[in-house]
Amino acid sequence: xxxxxxxxxxxxxxxxxxxxxxxxxxxxxxxxxxxxxxxxxxxxxxxxxxxxxxxxxxxxxxxxxxxxxxxxxxxxxxxxxxxxxxxxxxxxxxxxxxxxxxxxxxxxxxxxxxxxxxxxxxxxxxxxxxxxxxxxxxxxxxxxxxxxxxxxxxxxxxxxxxxxxxxxxxxxxxxxxxxxxxxxxxxxxxxxxxxxxxxxxxxxxxxxxxxxxxxxxxxxxxxxxxxxxxxxxxxxxxxxxxxxxxxxxxxxxxxxxxxxxxxxxxxxxxxxxxxxxxxxxxxxxxxxxxxxxxxxxxxxxxxxxxxxxxxxxxxxxxxxxxxxxxxxxxxxxxxxxxxxxxxxxxxxxxxxxxxxxxxxxxxxxxxxxxxxxxxxxxxxxxxxxxxxxxxxxxxxxxxxxxxxxxxxxxxxxxxxxxxxxxxxxxxxxxxxxxxxxxxxxxxxxxxxxxxxxxxxxxxxxxxxxxxxxxxxxxxxxxxxxxxxxxxxxxxxxxxxxxxxxxxxxxxxxxxxxxxxxxxxxxxxxxxxxxxxxxxxxx
Numbered sequence: 001x002x003x004x005x006x007x008x009x010x011x012x013x014x015x016x017x018x019x020x021x022x023x024x025x026x027x028x029x030x031x032x033x034x035x036x037x038x039x040x041x042x043x044x045x046x047x048x049x050x051x052x053x054x055x056x057x058x059x060x061x062x063x064x065x066x067x068x069x070x071x072x073x074x075x076x077x078x079x080x081x082x083x084x085x086x087x088x089x090x091x092x093x094x095x096x097x098x099x100x101x102x103x104x105x106x107x108x109x110x111x112x113x114x115x116x117x118x119x120x121x122x123x124x125x126x127x128x129x130x131x132x133x134x135x136x137x138x139x140x141x142x143x144x145x146x147x148x149x150x151x152x153x154x155x156x157x158x159x160x161x162x163x164x165x166x167x168x169x170x171x172x173x174x175x176x177x178x179x180x181x182x183x184x185x186x187x188x189x190x191x192x193x194x195x196x197x198x199x200x201x202x203x204x205x206x207x208x209x210x211x212x213x214x215x216x217x218x219x220x221x222x223x224x225x226x227x228x229x230x231x232x233x234x235x236x237x238x239x240x241x242x243x244x245x246x247x248x249x250x251x252x253x254x255x256x257x258x259x260x261x262x263x264x265x266x267x268x269x270x271x272x273x274x275x276x277x278x279x280x281x282x283x284x285x286x287x288x289x290x291x292x293x294x295x296x297x298x299x300x301x302x303x304x305x306x307x308x309x310x311x312x313x314x315x316x317x318x319x320x321x322x323x324x325x326x327x328x329x330x331x332x333x334x335x336x337x338x339x340x341x342x343x344x345x346x347x348x349x350x351x352x353x354x355x356x357x358x359x360x361x362x363x364x365x366x367x368x369x370x371x372x373x374x375x376x377x378x379x380x381x382x383x384x385x386x387x388x389x390x391x392x393x394x395x396x397x398x399x400x401x402x403x404x405x406x407x408x409x410x411x412x413x414x415x416x417x418x419x420x421x422x423x424x425x426x427x428x429x430x431x432x433x434x435x436x437x438x439x440x441x442x443x444x445x446x447x448x449x450x451x452x453x454x455x456x457x458x459x460x461x462x463x464x465x466x467x468x469x470x471x472x473x474x475x476x477x478x479x480x481x482x483x484x485x486x487x488x489x490x491x492x493x494x495x496x497x498x499x500x501x502x503x504x505x506x507x508x509x510x511x512x513x514x515x516x517x518x519x520x521x522x523x524x525x526x527x528x529x530x531x532x533x534x535x536x537x538x
Contacts, residue, residue, distance in 0.1 A: 003262040006221065006251060009043040009173075009203065009229040010036050010244060011236075013058075014072045017047065018237040022284060026054050027471045031283060031490065031498065033063045035232070035276055040264045041244070045070040045100060050090030059094040066264075068138065071096035075103050075128040078116045082131035092131065098138035098170075101128050105160040106149030118156055122163045129167035140171040142205060147174065147181040150189050161197055171203050171227050176216060179209025179239060183219040190223035203227030206242045208234060213242035218250070221257070232280045233292070245277045246293045253321050267325070271345060274327035275379045282380030282488055282500075285473045299323070300330040340365060346378075350386040351529070352393070364392045374504060375477045375484050381502035383491075383522040384515075390525070399460060399524045402517065403428040403435065405452075407445040407509055425449040431458035446472055446512045453516060463527040464520060466494035474508060489515040493523060 442448030503514030
């Protein structure tokens with residue numbers, strides 16, 4: 001029996017960017033886009049080119065491989081054609097594969113917010129979609145406030161759907177913009193829309209203001225829509241959007257859906273879900289939700305007692321899916337009953353192969369857990385994990401050692417009487433017995449240390465010429481000025497590869513230095529592998 005295809009549309013970089021307290025930099029967007037590509041979604045909505053400098057620069061080049069890179073914007077303004085509307089043309093002339101236009105479908109919103117007639121709103125929608133399609137773009141229409149609009153004036157809401165489809169839209173997305181619709185209402189409304197449009201052309205975009213965004217999305221899928229929209233970890237305006245990290249494993253692992261539908265997410269990609277979710281939170285500089293479905297640290301945790309006893313006999317007694325299917329692990333009482341399989345998968349990503357009964361694997365697992373208890377988190381710092389693994393396994397080459405370093409910050413007045421800050425770093429490094437000292441000034445202690453470390457690395461200097469620090473994030477793990485600090489550094493090189501390293505210390509400079517040291521070490525490890533000299537773990 002053939003399965004219907006469900007298409008996954010991610011709007012983390014657009015709708016998720018409206019989350020209070022979240023501001024994506026260009027580097028954030030590039031990094032998150034890579035996570036989404038790795039996950040395997042079908043569409044990545046990147047933002048609104050022309051609306052702000054970050055989004056405009058983000059859309060100057062195509063940012064996705066297999067996923068359709070999608071631009072978001074408004075339909076044309078009344079009184080001019082779509083061809084002469086700067087906002088519309090910014091979208092159709094961008095490097096995006098598809099354009100998603102938001103259109104008012106609630107008659108009240110049309111008259112109050114747009115101050116135009118209902119027919120003018122339909123004309124704007126028609127002309128905008130037709131112009132995008134003529135330019136060669138795939139067109140999508142977000143029917144804003146659709147469910148509220150349908151309650152108020154079902155004929156007009158349906159006319160918006162019909163107009164968009166007739167103009168050539170590939171998808172018409174039904175939006176629960178205010179997030180107040182109940183699952184039963186979603187089902188009834190979608191059934192009405194299906195009388196004029198096929199489900200293969202319809203999508204669902206649910207907000208979580210009643211805590212039912214995932215339930216509303218699944219209700220829409222059951223009713224017939226075939227595109228699902230959401231965000232990583234459910235971020236979004238107000239209470240957030242439908243959480244793709246919850247929806248995806250439900251659609252892929254639950255027989256009720258898996259037997260009827262297929263997505264672009266295979267079993268291998270799904271095992272990276274927990275790591276991806278936590279890496280995303282690291283990128284946002286926030287702690288992952290411990291009780292998040294599927295991926296939370298407590299999602300498969302059980303205290304001692306009858307539950308734990310039953311789990312030890314049969315895991316299915318208190319687990320709805322195997323934790324390893326989403327890359328998570330079970331925690332029973334005070335011991336971890338899983339973890340090795342995840343570790344073997346992580347090692348394989350770095351070309352390290354170990355047998356399950358290799359004693360070194362147990363040593364590595366205990367080392368990882370001990371370090372994570374001190375504040376390290378390797379879900380979002382895969383390069384640091386690779387270094388740790390090679391170190392524990394005894395296969396890490398000795399590139400260089402740091403004898404000592406010093407960083408100083410001075411605030412003073414310059415010759416013009418202006419107050420300025422001057423930062424200087426001194427680093428002493430030993431390479432094959434030779435002591436090298438470098439001094440550098442920077443925009444701050446981390447920048448100065450980075451420049452000093454890379455200024456002279458002896459025979460390895462040429463290998464790190466294309467190394468660049470891209471981003472730097474700090475998170476305080478405990479309160480107070482003496483708290484433990486976690487630093488996450490993102491680096492890249494001329495190949496385009498990006499990697500993350502981590503440092504943890506009560507001293508923010510020391511934590512930063514550790515992350516910088518491991519970034520350089522990982523780069524050298526890469527070059528060593530390229531030269532074919534890295535020892536293969538037997």
